[in-house]
Amino acid sequence: xxxxxxxxxxxxxxxxxxxxxxxxxxxxxxxxxxxxxxxxxxxxxxxxxxxxxxxxxxxxxxxxxxxxxxxxxxxxxxxxxxxxxxxxxxxxxxxxxxxxxxxxxxxxxxxxxxxxxxxxxxxxxxxxxxxxxxxxxxxxxxxxxxxxxxxxxxxxxxxxxxxxxxxxxxxxxxxxxxxxxxxxxxxxxxxxxxxxxxxxxxxxxxxxxxxxxxxxxxxxxxxxxxxxxxxxxxxxxxxxxxxxxxxxxxxxxxxxxxxxxxxxxxxxxxxxxxxxxxxxxxxxxxxxxxxxxxxxxxxxxxxxxxxxxxxxxxxxxxxxxxxxxxxxxxxxxxxxxxxxxxxxxxxx
Ligand code: CUA
Numbered sequence: 001x002x003x004x005x006x007x008x009x010x011x012x013x014x015x016x017x018x019x020x021x022x023x024x025x026x027x028x029x030x031x032x033x034x035x036x037x038x039x040x041x042x043x044x045x046x047x048x049x050x051x052x053x054x055x056x057x058x059x060x061x062x063x064x065x066x067x068x069x070x071x072x073x074x075x076x077x078x079x080x081x082x083x084x085x086x087x088x089x090x091x092x093x094x095x096x097x098x099x100x101x102x103x104x105x106x107x108x109x110x111x112x113x114x115x116x117x118x119x120x121x122x123x124x125x126x127x128x129x130x131x132x133x134x135x136x137x138x139x140x141x142x143x144x145x146x147x148x149x150x151x152x153x154x155x156x157x158x159x160x161x162x163x164x165x166x167x168x169x170x171x172x173x174x175x176x177x178x179x180x181x182x183x184x185x186x187x188x189x190x191x192x193x194x195x196x197x198x199x200x201x202x203x204x205x206x207x208x209x210x211x212x213x214x215x216x217x218x219x220x221x222x223x224x225x226x227x228x229x230x231x232x233x234x235x236x237x238x239x240x241x242x243x244x245x246x247x248x249x250x251x252x253x254x255x256x257x258x259x260x261x262x263x264x265x266x267x268x269x270x271x272x273x274x275x276x277x278x279x280x281x282x283x284x285x286x287x288x289x290x291x292x293x294x295x296x297x298x299x300x301x302x303x304x305x306x307x308x309x310x311x312x313x314x315x316x317x318x319x320x321x322x323x324x325x326x327x328x329x330x331x332x333x334x335x336x337x338x339x340x341x342x343x344x345x346x347x348x
Contacts, residue, residue, distance in 0.1 A: 025187045025213050031233070032188040032205045034111040041104055048097065059089075112192065113201050123199065130201040132173035136162070138181030138194040140220060141227035141324065142287055142300040147243065156246050157275070159287035160300050162214075162231045165239035169205040179221065185214030185231045193218055206233030213301075222323035228301035249278030250290045250347050261343025264336055269329070276347065286325065293347040299324075310341045 028043075030036045113130060121129065137144040145162055149155045162185075164170055174183050176194035183202075184191040187210075192202045206212070216227035234242060253259045262279070265271060271281030277290040292298075295305055299321055303309040312319075314337065317326035332340060 025185075027186045029187055031208050031210060031212060033207065034189040034203070034205065035187055037108055037111055038190050041108055044104070045101065052097070111203070112190065113203065126201060127173070127199070130171045130173065130203075132171045132201065134162070134164075134170060135173045135175070136183055136194075138174070138176040138178075138183070138216065138220070138227075140178050141216070141223040141321070143183075143227070143229050144177070144287070147246070154247065156277075156290075157288045158246060158291065159295075160229060160297070161295050162229055163239060163242050164204065164206050164231060164233045165236045166206045166209050166233050167236065169203045172202050172204055173199050174202065175199045180218050181216045181220045181227065182218035183214070183229070184217035185212050185229065187212040188214075188231055188233075191217045206231070209233050209235055209238075223321050226300060226302045226321055230296065230301050245294070245348075246291055250276045252278070253343055253346055255342065255346070257339045257342040258346050259343075260336075261339035261341070264332070264340050265343055268332075270340075273325070289344065289347060291347055293345050307338075307341050307345065310344055311337055314340060 027035070028039050030039045113126075133148060135146040135148055137146070143160050143162070144157065145159060146157045147155060174192055174194045175198075176196055178196070180196065181194040182191045183194060185204075188206055189202055189204050192200050194200070210233055212231040212233065214229040214231055216224055216229075218224075220227065253262050265276065266279050266281050271279070271283060273283035273286035275282050275284065275288045275290065277288075281289075292305070297303060298305050298309060298313055299317070303313065303320065313326070314329050314332055316328055316330075317324055318328045
């Protein structure tokens with residue numbers, strides 16, 4: 001009884017650990033054609049391998065329990081026989097199974113138009129063919145998201161929240177500003193690596209509105225686990241409304257506290273790293289905060305976007321997410337800190 005409980009506990013623990021990050025959604029919970037194709041192959045493999053395992057264990061059981069007679073009655077061990085089992089079970093079946101999986105896997109590559117797959121295209125040809133609408137740039141440890149347009153006045157940059165319209169494929173370019181990362185929103189698509197010096201492309205389509213959690217899937221340093229992305233798929237008109245709002249410059253504060261906070265922001269160190277469009281704050285190394293108030297989370301989807309966490313983040317980022325480029329701004333406290341947070345919160 002104790003042993004069984006122990007084994008159950010161990011199994012439960014293994015499932016919890018092996019299921020990886022609690023944050024990202026399941027690969028089997030699909031909301032887009034690419035993710036659907038990947039999940040189908042995963043189900044096919046899982047079921048096929050289960051069948052193979054069951055057959056193998058059954059054969060082992062037969063071999064184990066089969067009456068063989070006594071040792072004296074045995075033929076000499078080199079009498080031969082059973083080669084058919086090796087030829088069929090050890091060579092033919094694995095060859096067939098692996099060939100089928102290889103071909104199905106190759107078919108799935110259509111969902112990953114990565115450099116080289118389309119007849120060895122060069123980067124310029126890939127960029128022209130994929131003509132990205134969105135560029136995602138990985139940073140240690142957050143996501144820069146650029147909405148591109150031929151008309152620069154229709155382009156804007158945001159961070160960590162990837163908004164997508166439903167019902168049509170969106171071409172996305174992924175690159176990195178530093179080390180390798182991997183973009184992964186399991187409900188929408190498979191993993192695509194962000195490789196220094198080589199943009200990659202994926203085509204993402206969300207079939208239904210919703211919020212889909214994603215996670216950097218390539219170890220990229222101390223805070224790799226806290227490099228999360230939230231994909232928000234919206235009906236096209238809702239998406240357009242969001243887009244129009246994001247295109248606008250930041251809201252001019254009207255409340256006294258927020259006004260004072262804006263002064264603190266643009267005259268202090270914040271503006272050296274962060275951009276708030278419509279003000280002189282134009283730093284490019286940290287997330288664009290023009291509409292930070294409209295985002296659900298801060299610190300790459302790790303902490304809720306509220307007064308308490310913003311205050312904690314500004315003054316103790318190194319405790320909340322050790323190693324990030326955001327320093328502990330302990331010089332801000334009391335009214336000044338509250339003003340700063342009031343300013344950020346109203347940047348809707
Ligand atoms: Cu970025 Cu792991």
